[in-house]
Amino acid sequence: MARREEKVAEIVGHAWELARSQGFQGLSLRALATRVGMRQPSLYEYFASKDALYDAMFADANRQLLARLEALSLPADPRRALKSFFGTFTQFALEDDVRGQLMFLRPIPGFVPTPESYSWAQDVLGRAVDLLVAAGVTDPGDIDCFVAMVAGLITAQSSNEPGGDRWTRHLDRMIDLHLDDAQPRSTT
Amino acid sequence: MARREEKVAEIVGHAWELARSQGFQGLSLRALATRVGMRQPSLYEYFASKDALYDAMFADANRQLLARLEALSLPADPRRALKSFFGTFTQFALEDDVRGQLMFLRPIPGFVPTPESYSWAQDVLGRAVDLLVAAGVTDPGDIDCFVAMVAGLITAQSSNEPGGDRWTRHLDRMIDLHLDDAQPRSTT
DNA sequence: GTCTATACATCGATAGAC
DNA sequence: GTCTATCGATGTATAGAC
Numbered sequence A, B: 001m002a003r004r005e006e007k008v009a010e011i012v013g014h015a016w017e018l019a020r021s022q023g024f025q026g027l028s029l030r031a032l033a034t035r036v037g038m039r040q041p042s043l044y045e046y047f048a049s050k051d052a053l054y055d056a057m058f059a060d061a062n063r064q065l066l067a068r069l070e071a072l073s074l075p076a077d078p079r080r081a082l083k084s085f086f087g088t089f090t091q092f093a094l095e096d097d098v099r100g101q102l103m104f105l106r107p108i109p110g111f112v113p114t115p116e117s118y119s120w121a122q123d124v125l126g127r128a129v130d131l132l133v134a135a136g137v138t139d140p141g142d143i144d145c146f147v148a149m150v151a152g153l154i155t156a157q158s159s160n161e162p163g164g165d166r167w168t169r170h171l172d173r174m175i176d177l178h179l180d181d182a183q184p185r186s187t188t
Numbered sequence C: 001g002t003c004t005a006t007a008c009a010t011c012g013a014t015a016g017a018c
Numbered sequence D: 001g002t003c004t005a006t007c008g009a010t011g012t013a014t015a016g017a018c
Helices: A003-022 A029-036 A040-045 A050-070 A078-095 A097-104 A115-134 A140-160 A168-186 B003-022 B029-036 B040-045 B050-070 B078-095 B097-104 B115-134 B140-160 B168-186
Strands: none
Touching: A003 A029, A003 A050, A003 A097, A029 A040, A029 A050, A050 A078, A050 A097, A050 A115, A078 A097, A078 A115, A078 A140, A078 A168, A097 A140, A115 A140, A140 A168, A140 B140, A140 B168, A168 B140, A168 B168, B003 B029, B003 B050, B003 B097, B029 B040, B029 B050, B050 B078, B050 B097, B050 B115, B078 B097, B078 B115, B078 B140, B078 B168, B097 B140, B115 B140, B140 B168
16 A cells, blocks of 8 residues: 555655755744644654654655656766766755755754665765766776865855856866866876 | 953853764753853853854854964965965864864854854955965966865765865865866966 | 743654544 | 644743842
8 A cells, every 4th residue: 555655755745845945943843744734743653753754855855866867868978978967966956955955964963864765875976986987087086086076066056155056167167177187097 | 351251262162062072952051051160041141142152153263263374384385385274274174073064064053153253254265265366276266166175075074084084185186186277277 | 240930932752532 | 543632851031039
């Protein structure tokens, strides 16, 4: 019976709406229950704790991102593929503030994703690493720097000028910069 | 009479200790008052609200950083000066988790520094920009990318491997990469 | 300037009837 | 599975005696 899963998905959807309008701070079980149309204790029928709700949201966000990335038809050229992949990644991270925060920062004190939920995030990272290797970035240090660079642009954009492109417009140029830098060392 | 300032500084010091051991979440006025040796309502003699306490901590952290940076005797060579400056900056940001979070992230929902406190942070950024310009990085976009790169390394290090150097060890190399990239365009 | 006492709100979570 | 009722804790902030 999928009735339960549907209800869980519905609750998570309302939780996102609430978090978007009030922040994670305003995401109380009472407010959530009211929005869903039930009483606060009834939520415990679907989530054993508030952290379990957060965990479901975290997994949901990462599944969304994975679906978005899998829907891409990547160019054969590794460099263009990387730009498409991380361009989509960046757009996804920035188009929804609270979702991006939950995925990439730690906006909720004390909450740590379960390994099950975190595996979705690792899946995304794995695809990124595959593309980087295909583009000639094989050194682990170079991969770390590349990922940190993208995260740096996203974080700066999100916290200083949400909705703008002051930082993200440099993404392709920064990708080229990192690829050119890593290339000589990998092709020996 | 500086009695009052001394007491304020003492309270802020205890607040840092408490935040370090319990996180910002555990920084309650009750716990802080207990640690200081007074009752919770007495704190209102020194801070009009809890946000005022946060603001004092924010200003304190930025003043600490500014003092650390001003104590540096920077090399004459702009490139070496940049590495010294941002190396110190990075070390400062990472040597105290909660302090770095308060300065560079938004760990406290709803708290926004007052303009007076924020001016200290702008002072730090101003010095960084001066050094970048002296090193030939004059394009605002290049400056944005450079700052985002440093922040990206710090954030990755802090959130994935606090205490280590998996990301920060690439700082000098990344600085060279960005400087070499910006140079041709600035010297025409 | 520090205290006691307390107001007042909000929260997550549980017990138990239905 | 949903409800009412409530527990127990925490939080900021204020009133007023001393």
